[in-house]
């Protein structure tokens with residue numbers, strides 16, 4: 055589905071953009087230090103670490119590997135156990151840093167397997183059959199070097215707390231999570247990316263200041279849940295908020311004053327009817343997706359905004375003066391793309407739009423919804439128009 059593809063592309067973009075830096079730095083060092091001995095290895099991960107640190111350990115333990123798994127000699131700290139129909143997690147040797155267990159039939163996470171694996175940096179347990187009740191309490195919390203935990207596509211009903219403070223990326227999409235214990239997120243001070251899309255979260259999951267303590271959180275994905283309201287208490291560090299495909303009907307006045315750095319907001323496929331006029335007046339906002347809602351009234355468009363998606367709403371007119379009350383040639387509006395198809399517009403936008411938005415490259419007007427009255431169909435307009443303007447010099 056186009057919508058899902060968009061999400062995943064954006065997610066990928068963000069992961070690469072936000073986290074790429076770490077990986078590149080570490081990778082670079084690896085290359086410099088080991089240019090002669092080792093071929094350059096392209097790991098399927100963005101958090102490869104400095105090999106030098108572990109040189110000694112490598113010599114001592116490099117032969118140890120679970121018999122069910124594969125430990126490539128070129129990637130000394132990784133153990134690959136993916137796609138093997140495993141039902142239990144094998145014993146993890148102490149030197150392992152990267153553990154790949156995705157695509158198996160694992161139902162439980164037992165302390166026994168992890169007893170000596172305190173050096174783990176990254177665990178991929180996605181696409182298994184793990185239920186919350188089958189995770190030994192505290193098994194992850196003891197891994198105090200763990201940076202990334204992938205548990206997407208399992209059968210979790212609850213947030214898998216407690217988790218270690220060292221965690222930076224937590225991927226929990228496509229489970230059945232409906233509960234987040236009150237203190238579960240409070241100690242996750244280093245998490246930059248939290249993915250909880252496609253779960254069963256309701257508004258009560260975020261009651262009582264659970265997110266605000268995550269001081270480094272940059273990206274939170276809450277798409278395809280059961281939220282009816284905007285999550286309360288977002289951290290100031292947030293750059294990207296994904297809330298597509300929930301049942302959110304309004305955004306409180308001044309909601310984003312808590313998140314002044316917000317760069318992208320994705321809220322398509324909700325039931326927004328009206329948003330406060332000033333609510334998106336954010337100096338860093340670049341992308342705003344409000345497609346597939348029920349909006350009828352336009353709002354102020356901040357100067358930084360580049361992409362605005364408003365397709366499939368209920369706009370009958372779009373007052374450009376309200377979107378752009380002043381023209382400032384020194385600090386012009388950055389809007390380059392505007393999508394307004396599938397509304398109830400009765401004619402093309404005012405040409406004032408091109409003065410207000412001098413950078414605009416495309417306004418996608420597409421087809422509009424047919425407007426029906428009780429008695430007859432009146433004034434049905436379908437206008438196909440894709441206006442493409444050459445980029446400014």
Ligand SMILES: *[C@@H]1O[C@H](CO)[C@@H](O)[C@H](O)[C@H]1NC(C)=O
Nearest residue numbers: 098099100156178180181204
């Ligand atoms: C974890 O496994 C999933 C499923 O195969 C894969 O898409 C993802 O890239 C893996 N993550 C890492 C960091 O290897």
Ligand SMILES: *[C@@H]1O[C@H](CO)[C@@H](O)[C@H](O)[C@H]1NC(C)=O
Nearest residue numbers: 145147148166167169170171
């Ligand atoms: C864990 O490490 C200790 C100390 O090296 C060792 O004695 C023990 O056998 C290991 N546990 C397992 C299950 O291999």
Ligand SMILES: *[C@@H]1O[C@H](CO)[C@@H](O)[C@H](O)[C@H]1NC(C)=O
Nearest residue numbers: 198199218219220221243244
């Ligand atoms: C959090 O990250 C910082 C910087 O990367 C690091 O110095 C600190 O030790 C981390 N905190 C924990 C609890 O791992």
Ligand SMILES: *[C@@H]1O[C@H](CO)[C@@H](O)[C@H](O)[C@H]1NC(C)=O
Nearest residue numbers: 055057058278279280299300
């Ligand atoms: C929207 O969310 C529902 C569950 O709330 C899910 O079943 C459906 O697949 C989602 N739709 C898309 C397009 O992701």
Ligand SMILES: *[C@@H]1O[C@H](CO)[C@@H](O)[C@H](O)[C@H]1NC(C)=O
Nearest residue numbers: 331332335336337354356379
């Ligand atoms: C937007 O915010 C700026 C700075 O906070 C403020 O000066 C301006 O009046 C606001 N614009 C609108 C239309 O609210």
Ligand SMILES: *[C@@H]1O[C@H](CO)[C@@H](O)[C@H](O)[C@H]1NC(C)=O
Nearest residue numbers: 371372373374375376377404
């Ligand atoms: C657009 O809104 C402005 C300010 O409220 C108003 O003065 C103007 O008449 C409106 N324009 C149209 C075409 O409705």
